[in-house]
Amino acid sequence: MRYSFESDLGLFLSRNIYARSGIPGPRSHPRQQNPYIHPGFPTAHSRGLTLSRNIFVEELVHTPIEQQGTEIVERKGVGHPDSVADGLAESVSQALCKMYLERYGRILHHNTDQVEVVGGQSHPKFGGGVFLEPAYIVLVGRATTEVNGERLPYRTAAIHAAHDYLAKTCTNLNVDDDVILDCKIGQGSVDLRGLYDTQKHLSNDTSFGVGFAPFSETETLVLQTEQLINGPLKTDLKEVGQDIKVMGVRQGDKIGLTIAAAMVDKYVPDKDHYKNVVQELRERVLDNAVKYTDREVKVDINTGDNYDAGIFYLTVTGLSWENGDDGSVGRGNRVNGLITPYRPMSMEAAAGKNPVTHVGKLYNLLSFDIAERIVKEHPGQVKEVWVRIVSQIGKPIDEPQAAAAQIIPEKGTNLASIKKDAEAIMDQELENIYKLTERIVAGKARVF
Secondary structure (H helix, E strand, O other), X not given: OOOEEEXXXXXXXXXXXXXXXXXXXXXXXXXXXXXXOOOOOOOHHHHOOOEEOOEEEEEOOOOOHHHOOEEEEEEEXXXXXXXXXXXXHHHHHXXXXXXHHHHHOOOOOEEEEEEEEEXXXXXXXXXXXXXXXXXXXXXXXXXXXXXXXXXXXXXXXXXXXXXXXXXXXXXOOOHHHHEEEEEOOEEOXXXXXXXXXXXXXXXXXXXEEEEEEOOOHHHHHHHHHHHHHOOOHHHHOOOEEEXXXXXXXXXXXXXXXXXXXEEEHHHOOOHHHHHHHHHHHHHHHHHHHOOOOOOEEEEEEOOOOEOOOOEOOEEOOOOHHHHOOOEEOOOOOOOOXXXXXXXXXXXXXXXXXXXXXXXXXXXXXXXXXXXXXXXXXXXXXXXXXXXXXXXXXXXXXXXXXXXXXXXXXXXXXXXXXXXXXXXXXXXXXXXXXXXXXXHHHOOOOOOO
């Protein structure tokens, strides 16, 4: 017996309705075998119910981003204080997940998305300066700290994770001497724990996620520029630190990249060397740009410098937060690694949120996965797609209040020809949302 229904409220799909049809169901389901999923979670198969995922697909009447006259895109590099806060929050969450899995075979309630970076003081100078006052970092949030009367070493796990992340990411920083790490993570909310401890995959927030695809040339260029500077270029230009910020502004067919690059003073003996590094960095960025765009690209670096007045972006560690610049989780890049005011965006701070039921994290990641898949599976048919998914606290995370995709079809493509495929992709990705957890815990999902 087969059931299939559609209504004005969205797509209703019947998924092997064993309980109502009398057909024997499978003896197991992948979700129930996955250690990242709470045992006993009622799956689509085990519930024996028709799932309503409230899926909507419609045509978007909007000027595609590449056809708009202007565009602004920003990327805060891994050493920017806001990105440092994001990275610390996520590394602590991953460490807690691994501790919980090791001890109990499941991820327990936690949210570590409240990290504050308070800048220190330094005295940089050509040839090498000194760190005067350490930066202060406080790890804040909620976690399961006790199970069956047993206290957990969650503070130790958090501090070690934060220390290791800083040492790996900020290679010119002496973490032991120049940073004070403080952990103020406490017990979680009773209400949120109540939802978590039901062993059901229920949303612990009413929130939404937003995604889009494909990236524009400017978006791709901004992302790839920062990854070049904080990646392959580190071998050749050790003078350039990790605190990189790239702002891309497109006007018609001209793209301007403004780059703030903190220089590490011990590798820069004098101002002539500094000037040479800036010029070489500009040339390398321009050489890289031709891989991603045929548009005219102009690169400006450290525009706040004033050589005559002796003002240079010089640091001891390659990080601006050594000298008073502060950072917080959620003030920087979205989960696609960019800040894109010309696109739909969520203001959710994804880094540090639990990867099992917090839709502020899951739905943002899933929205981009869905958008990218719709574009990839319909080459030459989809010019642009926007995806938004909204939850309701206490409801299954694979059954949102609404999952909407807005599509700009390519010229000559009728939306009706791809609508069913888009609905099926959204339904499938929602059903498999639990797979995101494993990716996140393994550090294979970008969250900032």
